[in-house]
Amino acid sequence: MKNYFVACLVALSGLVSVSAHAQSAMPMAPARNDALFQALGGKPGLQALMDLFVAGLKADKRIGEQFKDTKASYLSEQLVDQVCMATGGPCKYEGADMKTAHAGMGITKGNFNALVEVLQASMDARNIPFATQNQLLALLAPMHRDIITAK
Numbered sequence: 258m259k260n261y262f263v264a265c266l267v268a269l270s271g272l273v274s275v276s277a278h279a280q281s282a283m284p285m286a287p288a289r290n291d292a293l294f295q296a297l298g299g300k301p302g303l304q305a306l307m308d309l310f311v312a313g314l315k316a317d318k319r320i321g322e323q324f325k326d327t328k329a330s331y332l333s334e335q336l337v338d339q340v341c342m343a344t345g346g347p348c349k350y351e352g353a354d355m356k357t358a359h360a361g362m363g364i365t366k367g368n369f370n371a372l373v374e375v376l377q378a379s380m381d382a383r384n385i386p387f388a389t390q391n392q393l394l395a396l397l398a399p400m401h402r403d404i405i406t407a408k
């Protein structure tokens with residue numbers, strides 16, 4: 258069911274590729290309001306979510322190895338800034354763009370879907386409502402084009 262949902266998101270994001278392409282220089286254009294940022298619990302909510310998410314990534318049997326050299330606090334902070342900015346919060350993400358950040362990692366669709374499942378589990382654990390989860394996943398799904406580089 259979860260894989261099916263991820264597949265739908267990826268398929269949907271393919272359907273809107275024309276508009277997404279037009280903004281490919283800024284795939285995460287700032288949101289028009291901060292409703293999603295607030296629904297995620299603002300900055301403290303995002304910090305708690307991303308700490309859990311990064312710990313989950315490191316512990317995951319499928320993709321944990323890919324994060325073995327990653328400093329958890331660093332990645333968590335980058336994700337907070339990125340998602341805060343994308344959801345209308347008062348932050349500025351200053352890390353690398355998604356293509357540069359993931360270049361040469363050989364990330365597959367399976368790796369990407371595994372990461373999305375870890376994020377879903379982290380959101381479940383934080384009692385984030387399903388509709389809010391879907392809004393965040395819909396924001397992140399189009400990034401697969403820049404992140405997946407291997408079959």
Ligand code: HEM
Nearest residue numbers: 320323326327328335336339352353358368369372397400
């Ligand atoms: C929508 C999905 C994803 C998002 C939003 C995302 C976001 C990010 C961000 C913000 C960074 C930090 C970039 C920087 O510091 O300049 C990063 C780094 C990284 N990402 Fe991703 N990522 C995604 C998918 C993936 C996947 C599927 C993998 C592998 C399974 C992955 C592995 C990594 C690794 C290993 C790093 C380097 C962390 C370090 O500095 O040690 N990412 N990602």
